[in-house]
Amino acid sequence: MTDLGARSFADRDTEFYIDESKTPVTVDGYAKGEPMILGCRYCSAQVLLTRDPTDPGVDDFSHDTDCPQRFVRSRWFRRQLTE
Incomplete structure (x- = not known):
């Protein structure tokens, strides 16, 4: 996408990560x-x-x-701003 103001987190050119819990659920509430x-x-x-x-x-x-x-914002979020 060329319009940076319209990029979504789901676009191929965006990069996010997910970290997993490394401890038992008793430590941080996550398995x-x-x-x-x-x-x-x-x-x-x-x-x-x-x-x-x-x-x-x-x-x-x-x-x-x-x-x-x-x-970067979701398409849903952008729609909420314009309605």
Whole structure:
């Protein structure tokens, strides 16, 4: 995609990672190997993955100001802004 303002986290040219829990559920509330953190490959932005749909997600990332993915948002999020 050439329009950086319209990039989605699902586009092929964006890069995010998922870190898994490395400890038992008794330590951090996540089973060992369960997805725990979603993060940006280019900066320090990350969120804790939870089952609660109202918790912050990829649209709520606080990317560093020089991050090339700073304005990446889901298509759903963009539609909410224009309706």
